[in-house]
Amino acid sequence: MPLADHNQAPTARFAAANQATLKLNDTFVSQLMNSSKACGYETLLDSLFYAAAADANPCFNVYRITDVCPTPSDIIQDGTYLNRADVQAALHDPFVHDQDVSPFTESILPGILSQLPVLLWHGQIDSILFTNGDLVTLQNMTWNGVQGFEKAPNTTLTLNNVTTGTWGSERNLTFVSVMNAGHMIPQDQPALALAVFTSFINTGGIGDGKLTSSSGSFLAGVLGSNSSTSTAKSPASASTASRVGGVLSGLVSAGVVAALLI
Numbered sequence: 001m002p003l004a005d006h007n008q009a010p011t012a013r014f015a016a017a018n019q020a021t022l023k024l025n026d027t028f029v030s031q032l033m034n035s036s037k038a039c040g041y042e043t044l045l046d047s048l049f050y051a052a053a054a055d056a057n058p059c060f061n062v063y064r065i066t067d068v069c070p071t072p073s074d075i076i077q078d079g080t081y082l083n084r085a086d087v088q089a090a091l092h093d094p095f096v097h098d099q100d101v102s103p104f105t106e107s108i109l110p111g112i113l114s115q116l117p118v119l120l121w122h123g124q125i126d127s128i129l130f131t132n133g134d135l136v137t138l139q140n141m142t143w144n145g146v147q148g149f150e151k152a153p154n155t156t157l158t159l160n161n162v163t164t165g166t167w168g169s170e171r172n173l174t175f176v177s178v179m180n181a182g183h184m185i186p187q188d189q190p191a192l193a194l195a196v197f198t199s200f201i202n203t204g205g206i207g208d209g210k211l212t213s214s215s216g217s218f219l220a221g222v223l224g225s226n227s228s229t230s231t232a233k234s235p236a237s238a239s240t241a242s243r244v245g246g247v248l249s250g251l252v253s254a255g256v257v258a259a260l261l262i
Contacts, residue, residue: 064182123181
């Protein structure tokens with residue numbers, strides 16, 4: 001099954017699980033389930049699911065299904081901040097907004113995993129990339145000599161003793177599924193994102209998954225405290241976690257975090 005189909009296949013189950021949030025009626029959810037059984041995934045996603053969600057909620061956001069009107073402004077989504085030369089230099093990444101032409105994960109990830117630990121994280125209220133779609137893709141991918149996870153990555157993840165999601169780690173790949181987060185995990189759950197990112201950069205993993213709040217001091221080491229490129233500042237005035245979350249959103253939203261970033 002192609003990568004696109006892996007991602008679209010969970011559409012009906014996602015709609016059913018989030019029916020109240022999406023404001024979908026029982027008849028429509030039943031229609032989705034029937035279409036899913038017929039394997040018409042592309043039609044199911046584009047012609048039915050998104051259209052119905054937008055009809056029910058004029059401010060429906062595929063990246064975070066809990067959004068309602070009025071929606072907040074987004075400095076990451078409009079590309080202004082991450083397209084600044086000083087920000088790109090500080091992050092060591094020539095990011096260009098809306099021009100991601102990277103190869104399919106299935107093509108490059110196994111090679112990376114043979115050399116480096118990788119973190120793949122996913123927001124549970126993201127409807128442009130479904131958590132279960134990623135898991136199906138991973139279960140069909142072979143890395144370091146074995147196909148998929150041998151144990152489901154569903155161990156409880158906590159921050160300051162509060163449940164924030166699930167996780168699992170095997171053969172250099174750590175998968176994290178984050179509650180109450182959409183496509184931009186650091187934007188929706190900045191404290192957790194910072195804790196996960198700090199632990200992963202420092203250790204190559206997230207320990208036992210029982211995390212505590214992190215300070216932003218690690219950024220001096222990551223970006224270079226004496227470097228002229230480390231002075232880029234977010235326009236948002238918020239807590240350290242929120243400001244760092246804004247920067248990380250463009251880099252690692254629903255994607256791979258590896259040592260290659262540094």
